[in-house]
Amino acid sequence: MSAAARSTLRSLALVLGLAVAASAVAGLGYGRVAAEHTLVVLAPLGVVTILLASWLGRRRALLGGLRRQFTVAAVVAVGAWLAGTALFALRMFVSDHDAFFTALLAVYAGVLGWWAGALLASGVLDDVRRVRDGLRAVGEGDRDVAFATSARDEIADLAASAQAMEERLAAExxxxxxxxxxxxxxxxxxxxxxxxxxxxxxxxxxxxxxxxxxxxxxxxxxxxxxxxxxxxxxxxxxxAGDIRWTAERVDVEGLVAEAVEAMRPQADAGAIAVRAELPADLGAAHADPEQLQRVLYNLLQNAVRHTPADGSVVVRAARTPGAVEIEVADTGPGIPAGERERVFEPFTRGDASRSSDGAGLGLAIARAIVEAHGGRIWLAEAAAGTRVRFSVPAA
Ligand SMILES: Nc1ncnc2c1ncn2[C@@H]1O[C@H](COP(=O)(O)OP(=O)(O)O)[C@@H](O)[C@H]1O
Ligand SMILES: [Mg+2]
The missing domain is CATH 1.10.287.130 (Signal transduction histidine kinase, dimerisation/phosphotransfer (DHp) domain)
Structure with missing residues (x-):
């Protein structure tokens, strides 16, 4: 059974329950006959109205714009009211006088209901139009559109989503x-x-x-x-996520040793001591070894490049729940507070590195690789020097 059919059945059960409850109340006040009359009028009226409304709901396309849809809802309500009044008048021998004024009141209240609905709908329509026009403008390239609506409803949620989308587009x-x-x-x-x-x-x-x-x-x-x-x-x-991964068990200790040895000539040339300090129970990581090597190498290269003579570069690692954290620490000048936020963005270079060989892509590549592994990379607090730390899943 489709979701729509299930929802119609639920509504039917509910409206029948309502009719039974109303007839019970009528019975309490006016006896068994009144209760029967009430049930005979209310139950079919409820069923017919619900079936009609469900049918219309599934064919909203036939109804046209929102204003028409609201009007149809008002007409259905008034129609139900009038039919109910007429049936009561017929079955319960209400006097002509009473029936007339009840019907008159029903029509009048129905018109008021329709009117109130239309007024309410016009606010809704204004908001919908505002969001639509804003989205059109964004589609045409405008990036200063303010999506403001007049209520706190689903349309406001829509406007907030549109606003967020626009801001993300602008940032990209x-x-x-x-x-x-x-x-x-x-x-x-x-x-x-x-x-x-x-x-x-x-x-x-x-x-x-x-x-x-x-x-x-x-x-x-x-x-x-x-x-x-x-x-x-x-x-x-x-x-672009366009990479073939071969995630496997990676022996972190061996990988770090390799990277450290690869850096040694450059470090020796600058009189910098480079070493690894790893715990014995480190375990393996689940990663692409080549990519992981590249991250380590980028970090080591930065560290050696920024560390003055007689300084040191140390690789440390620790096992955390579910992950291995690796850190490259140096005794260089550290990264200024103003740059810490941006160093992982492409083409970010510190003032001191402007004229160096690097293009400012090393840390951006490292971050992309680490994040593709489901890990993260960040600058750890350091009293002196720089400590870049990243995590990769444990094997
Ligand atoms: N260990 C470090 N010590 C001091 N500054 C660093 C260190 N690592 C990175 N930086 C700063 O971050 C910037 C970005 O680094 P990176 O993305 O590797 O680019 P590049 O090395 O090509 O300049 C560097 O230019 C430098 O200013
Ligand atoms: Mg670099």
């Missing part, structure tokens, strides 16, 4: 614009350098040893560009 568009601006800016500098170098080499007027130097600079810029494009590609794939 802002992010996209900023991203495009940042990408073009980051591409322009190396490309300009490349063009100048290429022109100088082409000119052929420079001495041989300068030529060699220029060519090696060309190589540096090309590699940097390539790395930027790889990172951008990776980030866009991660954000």
């Amino acid at each position: 568009e802002r992010t996209r614009r900023e991203l495009v601006a940042a990408v073009s800016h980051d591409l322009r500098t190396p490309v300009t350098n490349l063009r100048l170098l290429a022109e100088a080499v082409e000119d052929g007027v420079i001495p041989e040893e300068r030529r060699r130097e220029y060519l090696s600079q060309l190589g540096v810029h090309v590699r940097r560009l390539g790395a930027l494009i790889d990172d951008l590609f990776e980030l866009s794939r991660l954000e």
